[in-house]
Amino acid sequence: MPRQYPIEKVRDFGIIAHIDAGKTTTSERVLFYTGVSHKIGEVHEGDTVMDWMEQERERGITITSAATTCFWVPTYDKGNKGNEHRFNIIDTPGHIDFTVEVKRSMRVLDGAVVVFDGVAGVEPQSETNWHYADEYNVPRLCFINKLDRIGASFERSYQSILERLTPNAVPLQIPIGLEDKFEGIIDLLRMKAYHFEGEKGEKMTEGDVPENLKAEAEKLRHDLLEKIVEKDDALMAEYLDGKEPALADLKRVLRKATIGNELVPVICGSALKNKGVQLMLDAVVDYLPSPADLPPTKGTNPSTHAEEERHPKDDEPLAALAFKVAADPFVGSLTYFRVYSGTLSRGSYILNSTKNNQERIGRIVRMHANHREEVEEIYAGDLGAIVGLKNTTTGDTLTDPEHPIILESITFPEPVIDVRIEPKTKADQEKMGIALHRLAEEDPTFRVSGDPETGETIIAGMGELHLEIIVDRMKREFGVEANVGRPQVAYKETVKGSAEAEGKYIRQSGGRGQYGHVWLKVEPMERGAGFEFIDSIKGGAIPQEFIPAVEKGVREALGRGILAGYPLVDLKVTLFDGSFHDVDSSEFAFKVAASMALQEACTKAKLVILEPVMKIQTIVPPDFLGDVTGDISSKRGRIKAMGERGTVRVIDSDVPLAEMFGYSTALRSMTQGRGSFNMEFSHYEEVPANVAQTIIEGRKK
Numbered sequence: 001m002p003r004q005y006p007i008e009k010v011r012d013f014g015i016i017a018h019i020d021a022g023k024t025t026t027s028e029r030v031l032f033y034t035g036v037s038h039k040i041g042e043v044h045e046g047d048t049v050m051d052w053m054e055q056e057r058e059r060g061i062t063i064t065s066a067a068t069t070c071f072w073v074p075t076y077d078k079g080n081k082g083n084e085h086r087f088n089i090i091d092t093p094g095h096i097d098f099t100v101e102v103k104r105s106m107r108v109l110d111g112a113v114v115v116f117d118g119v120a121g122v123e124p125q126s127e128t129n130w131h132y133a134d135e136y137n138v139p140r141l142c143f144i145n146k147l148d149r150i151g152a153s154f155e156r157s158y159q160s161i162l163e164r165l166t167p168n169a170v171p172l173q174i175p176i177g178l179e180d181k182f183e184g185i186i187d188l189l190r191m192k193a194y195h196f197e198g199e200k201g202e203k204m205t206e207g208d209v210p211e212n213l214k215a216e217a218e219k220l221r222h223d224l225l226e227k228i229v230e231k232d233d234a235l236m237a238e239y240l241d242g243k244e245p246a247l248a249d250l251k252r253v254l255r256k257a258t259i260g261n262e263l264v265p266v267i268c269g270s271a272l273k274n275k276g277v278q279l280m281l282d283a284v285v286d287y288l289p290s291p292a293d294l295p296p297t298k299g300t301n302p303s304t305h306a307e308e309e310r311h312p313k314d315d316e317p318l319a320a321l322a323f324k325v326a327a328d329p330f331v332g333s334l335t336y337f338r339v340y341s342g343t344l345s346r347g348s349y350i351l352n353s354t355k356n357n358q359e360r361i362g363r364i365v366r367m368h369a370n371h372r373e374e375v376e377e378i379y380a381g382d383l384g385a386i387v388g389l390k391n392t393t394t395g396d397t398l399t400d401p402e403h404p405i406i407l408e409s410i411t412f413p414e415p416v417i418d419v420r421i422e423p424k425t426k427a428d429q430e431k432m433g434i435a436l437h438r439l440a441e442e443d444p445t446f447r448v449s450g451d452p453e454t455g456e457t458i459i460a461g462m463g464e465l466h467l468e469i470i471v472d473r474m475k476r477e478f479g480v481e482a483n484v485g486r487p488q489v490a491y492k493e494t495v496k497g498s499a500e501a502e503g504k505y506i507r508q509s510g511g512r513g514q515y516g517h518v519w520l521k522v523e524p525m526e527r528g529a530g531f532e533f534i535d536s537i538k539g540g541a542i543p544q545e546f547i548p549a550v551e552k553g554v555r556e557a558l559g560r561g562i563l564a565g566y567p568l569v570d571l572k573v574t575l576f577d578g579s580f581h582d583v584d585s586s587e588f589a590f591k592v593a594a595s596m597a598l599q600e601a602c603t604k605a606k607l608v609i610l611e612p613v614m615k616i617q618t619i620v621p622p623d624f625l626g627d628v629t630g631d632i633s634s635k636r637g638r639i640k641a642m643g644e645r646g647t648v649r650v651i652d653s654d655v656p657l658a659e660m661f662g663y664s665t666a667l668r669s670m671t672q673g674r675g676s677f678n679m680e681f682s683h684y685e686e687v688p689a690n691v692a693q694t695i696i697e698g699r700k701k
């Protein structure tokens with residue numbers, strides 16, 4: 001079947017928001033207006049279309065990243081089927097414990113609508129998500145939602161975007177009224193007022209700008225025009241000549257500037273009260289890129305290691321990225337992918353170039369809000385899901401076997417918290433293993449390991465809520481109940497300096513001997529750099545066949561830890577000398593020698609313990625400011641900024657995760673229940689010597 005929608009009429013975008021800003025409600029309305037959803041469900045009724053996992057409904061948060069397809073004809077072109085666009089909406093989660101989902105979706109979407117709460121404006125997590133979007137150069141629209149709420153302010157929310165996110169934000173709209181008087185929206189480019197009638201706001205009407213808002217609208221329109229014409233010399237010349245630029249020209253230039261991340265249009269509404277969502281969809285068509293608007297995708301040829309490019313064209317060789325593996329209750333596993341170039345066809349053989357495996361493509365589906373559509377092909381720029389793919393995990397590239405390429409993968413943060421778990425009954429042991437393994441396949445920031453000494457199972461993730469949800473899913477989806485221990489901080493070890501050391505494992509008395517001998521050098525690397533192994537053996541001091549065993553010995557020793565049993569990170573290990581024996585040398589002997597040399601070199605290079613430090617934002621009434629800041633300082637916290645927001649005070653600080661357990665209860669009692677906070681991972685940092693001593697002693701017990 002040929003392509004139904006030209007690539008220019010495709011939009012792959014996501015709706016990103018701080019938890020509670022209204023992403024679920026907005027997505028719902030989008031599906032309703034796009035005609036896919038036949039019934040508006042309220043979040044509290046628990047029947048939203050996008051939330052398909054049971055517990056998401058209960059918690060009211062969205063944690064899966066699925067791609068949903070729907071269709072939209074811009075309202076200014078109503079009834080013109082020829083201008084229908086295909087939207088692939090890539091779901092992103094609201095809660096910070098799932099930043100991984102946000103990151104993975106950023107990698108595959110071309111544009112984003114960022115939803116803000118019109119009362120709170122920019123919240124801490126909006127900043128984090130904004131920075132992820134910056135990392136991937138994602139063009140954005142800002143949607144200031146909830147203007148019907150008491151205390152809502154378009155102006156203040158817009159200012160917080162300007163101050164805290166980007167100076168390039170420009171309002172395209174302003175609200176007519178606020179709070180319970182919020183009734184409609186003025187479009188500054190068209191200078192028209194829009195009202196939304198009918199039970200679900202489905203009847204949008206266009207009218208004149210109300211008299212009382214004319215002066216303000218004129219002024220803002222003037223500012224907006226200046227910002228737009230600045231981006232285009234020809235338009236600028238016209239404008240300076242006193243000519244009124246044409247709407248089509250303004251839209252064209254604004255579109256280009258938005259896609260180039262030079263301007264960020266700001267629009268507004270109330271998803272709950274059914275106002276403004278249709279205009280938001282028009283803005284997606286008008287200002288967010290189609291796959292053809294973006295630069296070609298880059299990757300590496302796995303055989304030549306040369307950089308290559310793929311263009312979003314159906315007749316180029318296939319290059320697709322698997323961005324999510326999800327267990328599906330109906331069809332088993334679903335591998336979501338995005339095609340960057342070429343066409344992915346049912347029944348074809350493709351190469352997973354990341355793993356160097358051939359795979360046969362079975363059924364391909366496209367997910368709509370309330371049904372799945374079986375398709376034969378997915379074309380360049382589009383998204384879909386493959387049913388039952390065996391050996392492909394998140395971040396793998398799927399390519400034409402004749403023209404392989406490996407696209408840039410998705411990098412995920414390391415878990416910061418872990419907890420021991422055991423099944424409630426012995427009989428569940430095996431089932432628990434299978435369940436955890438499956439869940440880890442879906443979620444790259446969730447890890448499972450075993451404690452080699454006690455045989456216990458340890459699970460690790462991005463926060464307490466993340467792990468709670470995993471345990472919950474294990475119970476619901478796999479029927480395994482578990483006892484969960486106290487969450488522990490995932491400390492790491494690293495070296496402060498450089499050092500060299502020798503490791504010898506030589507046994508040559510009687511029978512077959514053992515001979516392994518290496519010299520290693522360890523050097524620190526920057527935070528977050530991980531681990532690098534370098535083989536600089538010259539002149540065959542150690543035969544090539546034993547080098548992998550040396551690396552293995554090093555990696556195993558790093559994983560076991562040295563100072564307090566925490567894994568070592570952020571260091572470079574160079575193998576630079578050694579010797580061997582013709583008969584007695586073995587992989588085993590080199591592995592042991594490497595592990596001995598590593599331990600000694602690291603000890604000489606001075607070992608330290610690293611701990612995760614969290615970015616905290618605490619919001620309290622002024623009366624409690626002193627108590628709360630004092631408490632933060634007593635937690636080894638660093639206060640970075642204090643500000644006012646309306647009647648409350650906002651404290652930004654960095655606090656070690658180890659000090660944060662039980663903070664919500666403590667804060668509640670300190671502030672008579674009136675304080676709240678937000679927490680997310682920031683970075684790893686060396687722990688002070690006295691704390692390190694306590695950690696080491698604690699581990700010895």
Ligand code: GDP
Pocket residue numbers: 017018019020021022023024025026043060061062094145146147148149269270271272273
């Ligand atoms: P999410 O966590 O970002 O997905 O937010 P939800 O869509 O679940 O919304 C959180 C809460 O805010 C729910 O109680 C919604 O009913 C409410 N909400 C969402 N949009 C609006 C809005 O435009 N106005 C008002 N007053 N409440 C809203």
